[in-house]
Amino acid sequence: MELTKVITAPVLTEKTYQQMSNGVYTFKVDYHANKFQIANAVEQIFKVKVEKVNTIKVDKKPKNVGRFHGFTNRYKKAMVTLVAGQEINFFPNEEVKPVKEQVAKEERKNLASDVEKRVAAKLASKKTATKTNANTSKTTMHRKVGGGE
Known part of the structure; x- marks a missing residue:
């Protein structure tokens, strides 16, 4: 066998x-x-x-x-x-795994914070762009002519 x-x-x-x-x-x-x-x-x-x-x-x-x-x-x-003094370790990677998981979590958190910063910057630029466009747009003095309500 x-x-x-x-x-x-x-x-x-x-x-x-x-x-x-x-x-x-x-x-x-x-x-x-x-x-x-x-x-x-x-x-x-x-x-x-x-x-x-x-x-x-x-x-x-x-x-x-x-x-x-x-x-x-x-x-x-x-x-x-x-024999006395010898042992078998059934779970050899038990201590190494949490360290890798913590590193992976930190990387995900950093990536998420980078994405949030980019989104916040984009939203801020959109707000300032809409304010400047609103101030520079001309009002028209044309009247609508026509009937039919």
């Missing part, structure tokens, strides 16, 4: 978050993978040393959605204990 297909996904719950502080990480793994394959996959993918692996086969559970009856999928869960 390929190492990349052994580990399906991490199991992230309140209980597993508490266990992570003790160096125990929980993964959903291929149903037919054994402990040796799981340990090799974790060591190769995450570049850490595995102390021990505990596995549980979680059976399917009946679920109802309205009038439809079905089952959840069965899966195998592996609790991997790492």
